[in-house]
Amino acid sequence: MGFRFDMQNKSSQQQAIVRKRDEADKRRRxxxxxxxxxxxxxxxxxxxxxxxxxxxxxxxxxxxxxFELRVSRTTLFNEPCGLNEKNVHDWLFEVSNAFAEEVKEYKIFCITSSDVRDGELTTDWKNLRVETK
Known part of the structure; x- marks a missing residue:
């Protein structure tokens, strides 16, 4: 925060109070x-x-x-996918964080074995299979 000319003749206590109020206002904005x-x-x-x-x-x-994010059981047990050692629900949430801000409407995304390699999603989320509700 810059110097406030309106506070130059005020006590340090008054300046501290105004500084705290300014910080709170900035945080609210x-x-x-x-x-x-x-x-x-x-x-x-x-x-x-x-x-x-x-x-x-x-x-x-x-x-x-x-949205809902699913992974097929085949993917979980397919060795090249590398998901058999991971907690699948935590992994799904980690994957979903990469594109959650971009999803505009509720959809059901499905991850298949061709979408995963060594525990990493290789397919762009826009190209994942989408299930009908």
Missing amino acids: EESQKKKDGSRQELKWEVSPRLSDYEGIFVKDGEKYL
């Missing part, structure tokens, strides 16, 4: 700007029910479900 920009809260995940041959998570922003 930044937070409100983030909300205006449409930025999201901290993302969370929960395990999706297994209704078929996959493992999956729901990615949430607060209480709003953004």
Whole structure:
């Protein structure tokens, strides 16, 4: 923060009070700007029910479900994919963080064995298979 000419004849205690207030105002402005920009809260995940041959998570922003990310069971046990040693739900959440800000509507993304190599997603998220609801 720069020098404030209106505070030059004030006591150090008064200057400290004004400095704290200015910092709080700046922090509030930044937070409100983030909300205006449409930025999201901290993302969370929960395990999706297994209704078929996959493992999956729901990615949430607060209480709003953004999308579901699934990985086929074949992918989990396919040696070149390298997922058999990993916690699959944590891995899915890690993968989802790379593109969560870009997803505009709720979709179900499916990762297959051709999309993963050595524990890394090799396919761009826009090219992942999308399931119908």
